[in-house]
Amino acid sequence: MxxxxxxxxxxxxxxxxxxxxxxxxxxxxxxxxxxxxxxxxxxxxxxxxxxxxxxxxxxxxxxxxYHDFRSQPHGRHVLKLCRAEACQSMGGDQVADRARALLGIDWHQTTPDGAVTLEPVFCLGLCACAPAALVDGRVVGRVDQARLDSLLDEVRA
CATH class of the missing domain: 1.10.10 (Arc Repressor Mutant, subunit A)
Structure with missing residues (x-):
């Protein structure tokens, strides 16, 4: 826009x-x-x-x-994946790789249909439930491949 x-x-x-x-x-x-x-x-x-x-x-x-400020509009939904050490040690890299592959975009990009913007975030404070994500401001813990697929289905709908 x-x-x-x-x-x-x-x-x-x-x-x-x-x-x-x-x-x-x-x-x-x-x-x-x-x-x-x-x-x-x-x-x-x-x-x-x-x-x-x-x-x-x-x-x-x-x-x-500041990472929270954007110079371009974001997608209708914003998916932030934690990139901090605790989440990485619990499989966060694999979740991030899968998200980028399934969405066909990289960090700070928005899908061509404008549905989803993918952003890294460095610690959501949910280390005990790593890996963590933030979907439109809602914190989600224990994000494995199945939960990621469910989240992506939700934001693409």
């Missing part, structure tokens, strides 16, 4: 107004922008930078540093 630059500027202006006077507002503003658009459009960066008296590079640096 293409986002109109004038619409971005207007909506980001409203978001900035709503966060006026907040101390350390950059992260909450970026989260609100991503909630509004499904990603942080590049056209939003100069508007945010100007209002917060930051450089565009500073704002871009924050967006690109």
């Amino acid at each position: 293409q986002v109109d630059e004038a619409d971005v500027c207007a909506r980001v202006g409203d978001i900035l107004d709503a966060h006026g006077g907040m101390e350390g507002p950059l992260l909450p503003i970026l989260h609100a922008v991503q909630d509004a658009f499904g990603h942080v459009p590049m056209a939003a960066l100069p508007v945010i930078a100007d209002r917060l008296n930051l450089s565009r590079a500073e704002v871009h640096g924050v967006v690109s540093f």
Whole structure:
């Protein structure tokens, strides 16, 4: 979905107004922008930078540093697979390989039909139930090949 630059500027202006006077507002503003658009459009960066008296590079640096911020819209569903050591030791690499193969995409990509975006995440705090996944914000433990197949059926439906 293409986002109109004038619409971005207007909506980001409203978001900035709503966060006026907040101390350390950059992260909450970026989260609100991503909630509004499904990603942080590049056209939003100069508007945010100007209002917060930051450089565009500073704002871009924050967006690109944090994995949860996206510069492109994600799929209708987001599947995050834990890549931390506990999950890897319990078969997480095999689950990840299978997910990438079945979806036909790599990390940070979205299936051609726009259904699923696949993202790595480094620790969901579910180490005792490794390997773990996050499906549209829902934590799932003990993800083996069968459970992965079930999750993929769910997000493709």
